[in-house]
Amino acid sequence: MAVGQSSPSSCHGPRRDNDDDDEDDDDTKSARQTAAAAAATSNFAGNGRHNINIDAMEAAQMYARNRSFGSRNDLDDSIGAFEELPRDKADSAWFHIDREYKNKNLEKLFAQFQRKLQRGNISLFVVIQIILAISHCSILIGWTSATDAIIDVVIMGVLNAVLFPILALVFRAGSYKNSPILSIYYSCAIVALLIIGDVVPAMYHSKNDEKASYKPVYQTHTLIACYFFLPLPRTLSAVILGVMASACYITSSLFITYRNDYFYEQKLLTDLNYHVCINMLGCYFRFMNQMMIKRSFLDRNKCVLSTLRLNYEKDQEEQLTRSILPQHFAHQITNCFVEKSVPQMEETRPSLTSITIKNMFMEVHKNVSILYADVVNFSGLTVRMPVQKLVETLNRLFGSFDDASELRKVLRIKFLGDCYYCVAGVPQPDPRHAANCVDLGLDMIDIIAGLGAGVRRECGVDIDMRIGVHSGEIMAGLLGAIKWQYDIWSRDVCVANKMEQTGRPGKVHVTERTLELLNRDNYCVEELDQSDNEILNKYGITKSYLITPVKQCEPEKYEYTSDTCRRKRPNRRNAYDQQAQRMNHFGQMIVRNYHLILKEANKEMEKAINHMPLTKIEQWGKWERINPFSLQFDKWQWELEYWREPDPLFKFSILLLAVLLPCVGPILLVRNNSNVQMSYTIFSYLGTFLFALMLIPMSWMQFIWDYVLTKNNDERNPSCVKPTNPVIKFFYRTSNEIVWKDSLRILVYFTLTTILTITTTYTFLYECQLLVQAESHKLNSSSPIEPTYAYKCVATPWQFTELCAITIITTFMFLRINFFIKLFSGGMIAIFYACNVWIYRSKLFQIPREAWNPILGAQLSHTLAIVYLIFSMHLIDRQTEYLNRLDYQWKRRLAQENREAFNICRANKLLLLNILPNHVAEKFMGMDNTMLNRLYHEKHEYVAVMFATLTNLSIENVDTLSNYNKIICHFDLLLFNAMFQHRVEKIKLAGTTYMAASGLDNLRRNSGGENSPGKYSVLKVLTRFAAEIMKITENINGQVDGSYALRIGICTGEVTAGVVGVKKPLYDIWGDAVNMASRMDTTGVPGKIQVLKETADSLEKLGVRCHRRGETYVKPKGLLTTYFVGIDADGQLERCGASLLPDIEEDDEDEERDVSRL
Template identity: 30%
Template structure:
């Protein structure tokens, strides 16, 4: 794993944490730094409705769901609790605020920790990638070497041609241009090649060729050599070499040192050969070395800055790819889960609408479409009651899961869309989401296959169970209703008729309607079904029915999408038996574990999340590692400028997008103080150079010391934002303001450059005033000391130019303007201010009457070459910087879009399944037979139906074929869902809706840890009280809707309590439901109840009476499968009358 050596912990160093803690203790408090502590409020957050709390989700643990103005978002919470230290005696409020803000910034951006580090160490695999990335980036410096070699060649050739004897310089006229041409060739090959070894060879060759050109020029030039000859070029090459060589900062130093030694050797030998008096060689050589050290110092500081930025860029790229990969994986898993429950067009439409509110007073948006010519299949298990009474609830759920999982496989094969699972009833549809002309044929094949599939259950249980299948063809409306626990459903009269076809059918037979028969073409052998004899609705509507005897025309093989599980001949039951070593359901006694939860042991699963950690632990890179390859491609793409060129202006290299340009100009470079520190040390070396070569005066010494102190102070102030823990708050804020303000930043940099420039030219004033007392060079004292080295003024200017180039926060245009300004000032100094000195220097160097080109023109040409090379370098550095910035912003945008899409998917997924179930199914891929279930001992179950809605529903044209009726039903169910947003109903979970029937349960979201008063009935069943109050609230909702719409809808509610099994069956299309006798009795309490009343059995009435509710005895009623049961109606009038002094909707227990 990449090791970052930070100076802080969560952006606070040890000193800060101790400061917070000690001061917090003094104020009877202690600051607690919490990184990423998240919580789940367990409650719903609203989204997409008429009010601020319409629809909601159950957020995942570790996130908090919030709704602001109806816009849904999922956020992770992290904070620094400094409330108790704000009034500390020794810690000021401003200091506490600064530390607080720093911690919050770090928590919000974990990458900031690495950006605050002074060293970033990479693991071997990352270091290898970084070296390749590092080499590729340094190719951008080659144009600067080309510019320097070319301009120097042009200058030298020009001077040779205009000299006294150009014919004697033939070798120079050939070798120097040829060397420049070689550098050009290296550049072209490097830009065309992506091989690392080739690039390394070409970069080293370019540097060696340029070095040879300078040394050859120095050794073969006209007489009049001085030790400082070509020193300006050498200083520039030293700087560019550190930028261009494919070596680390410290590894390149030997090569730079070699260049300095070679220059000193050639210049010294040439000087010694021509001048027997070498007493002046020592100070000049010392001055050369000091200036070279100054150039090296500036180069090192710049390289350190670039190295930190590049390493951070690699870490950010890697982090972004990892985050993107995790987000995409989570997104794909959630999308897979989402699309397994909802059709794609419905899911896409919902994703677009997440967070949007309907205008006040308007209906909520309904996701419902009409489908023509579809075949609907209902299948019910005959003999299910016998099975449920002979096996435990957990075993029953396992049987259903295995059976319905096989049905889902068949549904995929026969192009069916499974709609819902209602207890032991399975129904699906064909031809709706995927229009097909053969939908009726496929649906009948599906029914026949289901009859065959039930045989495995018959063999397992030894019970005479079978499937009764009914099929009808017609039109229907399909979509989702409500705002919670969305499930795709189909509704309409034809759907009701298909249900009647099932109830009017026979075991082990497929029962079809006459409408379905019309879509067949003698594919099946049929016989009269006589369905009207067994179902009154079919008789009432005079429906002719048929039973399928057999298949006459088998469906053509190869036209069906046969899943692999069936292609291999392996049934779901066999697969489940073979996978027992991987998935086991452990029971104790009644089918529950000691914790009340069915344990699912899963082995060998791999969701891909361990790849990164395993790679980090080994620190090795495998050739086929897709992540490493993606990272390598991403880093390579970052240096392809073609994609970015079109976003920037051709000459100015500024982003065309104003917002992007402003963001770039305001960017924060955390190490921008490093080049300024290098400049301060370079200025100190420049001072030592002047002291060695120029007359010493108190003025010059004072200026240099002042300049060094000022530059060093400015560097330290700039460093305050990078190391804020070591600076006072006011200094940190000032450093931030300098970075954030373009005007202050420009003035700051301009001040530093001006100080260096003044320090550089100040000794010249001493020379001017001390030794130039006449206007003629003939009157100058030949033996005057100190001012013989006026050329070092130009070489000092090169150091200043390098400092300007190294500045971080200024663009290439400003740098180019500054470099040209410095060149102009040096020309003014050489030609006007110190012109006489240069003439005197020429006389001493070449002798009187010599017509060689004046040294001042050669120096200005040399400076011009340096300026051109530095401008080219600045432009290329700016292009690289802007390219990296663009990719960084692009990664941020991509990550933001991915996170946004993931949050939208999360919002939908958590509206499909309960939070803990959604997390399980969105993070792991399960096999078809895998079972997810939980056992609960103390749960309340409620069914609330609106029996007179069927008479309200009609499919006339005025109601848009029933759509407007369903829009009204959607409003009713959505109003029910809104109640679940209230804190007083926090223990209630919506299970599902079936038509106009609403199913909910309580006691499934409460803490499972033992409670102190768990033996007290009022505590044990407190959630049941909430469920009854919820039922009363539903009645109030219906009453309000009736008042607003002038309708007369009435609720019929049944409630029961006891143990249940909750789980997901049908892994391909997960369906969350609850099973058990408790559920069955609650359903019967609703179906046998009376409109406007809440009905319970005697056991439930006894518990609720202890909780303060009053009941009216109804008497014994016959319940299917249960015989006669004593039931009671809740007396709402008595309950509300006595509730004044009790918990809401309660009366004191007698």
């Protein structure tokens, strides 16, 4: 394919045709960046007094971000980045847990996760049981002689001797893995043993003392075990077992403890209400703990999926970058994109201080061979072949070339229309680089021979390959600020280009330098005399050689053979079939990898569950980040942020208290003496109950409003409808603050626990003390009052202990309150209780028979009951706290991995948007396999195409290339101008030729058919862009004392656009308008914009003057009338009276407004 009168420096120039051959939102920031870049470029183009500090990476990302859906927010949403839960969505993460994990089909994995947690609970139960047994026996022996305590010690020993083997079976999760009913049997056996071990001692001691009312020791402990420790599969099972255990204890109280008691009705009533309260608390704890476990499980699952997704994104990124850029460049480029993809990048923009080019990725390679290949008669295909068939043909052809180049160890650089060029010996030196290029050229000739028969039948066009090869050295890398493509430059590249232009179809044209690196015995070589060839003589070439394919070998597959046969040719049918199978390489890869992620997630989740450190030995032996003693994170920042975590479950604890208080009332108000004054207790109880009721709307209003009252207003975002009534608004705001402010929750927590403690203990005991004092006054005696007088104010001293136990358990039911705070609160209640038992109200607890057994005193029995309870609740709370912190640790890891995945995904998106137009990139990166099962192509009825060649520039060294890069960067930054943004699309950089087009986005008004009112805007926008880059070039000449000039050609018409080479995708356009625009450039004059008559007439209608040049010979159409676009002394387009159509600014007023919002 000839290039006409192109400059010798235009090594692989216009190869488009052949002859017969914070305060602001992200949108505002993005607009500022765009405006800054545009203003900087405009100032530079206008007067030359401003220079631009160009960071190519930043410019590339600003371009891609502004091209992609309009703003960073849209780009981020398209990627689906992980974000922390919004303030008005905290509840939704908890109230749809069951639906979420069922929708993900995670029931089986959750059952395994639950068994793992149950093992941790069983290990904790074993620790508690051992400590309670040892302490209980030690106290009995220490308080009295071993002989008196023998019965209790023996019973305790036998109980644990039978209990621990059962616990060992339960600890082995596999023992009931396949038969969940076994876990119920095990649990029933454990509860039965606990009840027997608890009731038998009381039965034994009561038999020896008819007047005694000894209580079972561990009834609260047994009920707690039902709801927390035992491996029951469902909450209903735990409730049934807890109720059955309570029934056993109530029965034992009726027939053993209170068998001879006159007031047994009141005592049974208080015991019954106590068991109801404990079962309610246990059921609540079980339910909320299950919710937390499921939330933790889902977070863990997300963490695993995030890790796999990160790996998938990395693989996708590597596939993408390596398919477009050489592997040795891909890693470096991607790292720069990832580093620049962080949010801080939003704050940067080009400064106007100095001319420095950053991130120019360039390297020099010596001893390489360059191959240029051109499809002969390709222009006939663009006219005669349908759009889809054309793209499929090019994709199959270039895909086969890519396969052959990989096999021959030749690196494909790019294709320019129908021109395909590549280089051997890059990135790693290869002594066979010349032979590899020549062999690849012969393969190409053979490949197109198989394709040519079908094309000839369908279109009547004979196609062939003309190939040129030259050896030397190159400079390789990326130029410009946007739309990067790996390219090569050097004098030797120009020589290879000219060898192709002067070659012959069906042969490989090589220089003498290349031939010297070949074994001539393996090739059919024909020498040519080039002494009269002006094109080659400019490069000192007087002789060249044609290498003809060898026909003797069988066409089976690519492989090197013995010296008797140079090579075997490809099996054409297999080559085409393989390429057809690769047509959707990226789409199939995306879908395949997506399903692999889902498949591998379960395996990774199962592995992660098995390695969770939940047992005490694992927590102390494998701890990471969480101290097993203090349960503090090893980083104070994590600790502070954990304290500030929202607590959507806090409202449930308040609701629990409001529901629990009516059950506490009978325990508090039942007295043996109905005449006892209870005003203090009643007043305090009612005050506490009303306060709890008042807190319900203050904690529940947001949930009630968002998810009940206004749910139907907006299914996707119910919280968008806010209350307007002042009272409801106050409650709404307060409930939101309670969820999100830890200090407010702690204040409410301490207020509630203090009021509840005063109600259940202090006022109750205060009235009892008043009764004692009244009885003392009646007797008018200074002698000590008998404990029986105090007995009149309570049904039993255990009534006070039971109220205290309910209060302590309630304080531990605020599951997300820090466990140190709950331990402090429970400890203070216990201390207050102990002071009353031993000091202030000791007479109430001096009834000998109101104990566990005759050995221990009543005061010690009551105190130990509370101490054991606090000890058990604290260990349970520690386990819950550990799970919460483990869940938080997972969420931190999830957030970090999602940020990394987001940055990589964003880098992928930006990189692709920096190579493909945004509307093409959206389709290419989509997950719709149906869309990806077709090659992407589109037909545009009216597009303006521009070729701009920089003349008087010979790229022979890195310094020259650096100057050229500066010029291209200025051109690229002009695309940020609001007039050109989203309208002008940079296609590629070919040698010293800058190719751009306008009207390629079908979604915009300016792209349309011949009768579309926006078609003239397409032409005028591109013409203005051409004038601006000419002005930039002139100003650069004034700064660097250069003599650069732009030679520009523009043409309009129908264009076919598409992505060719799905394995190594490149976006390109084809059509007669593209060919003619290239010809307008190559036949043009430096410093002028040349157009055809039809284009000139359109510009005249837009009010742009054009000057007739005359008849110009344009291959292959012959003599055509051409025009130069008028440009005045200021570099502006000359006007020629009133425009027949609205000016671009008026015609696109809405468009400008849209751009301004970007």
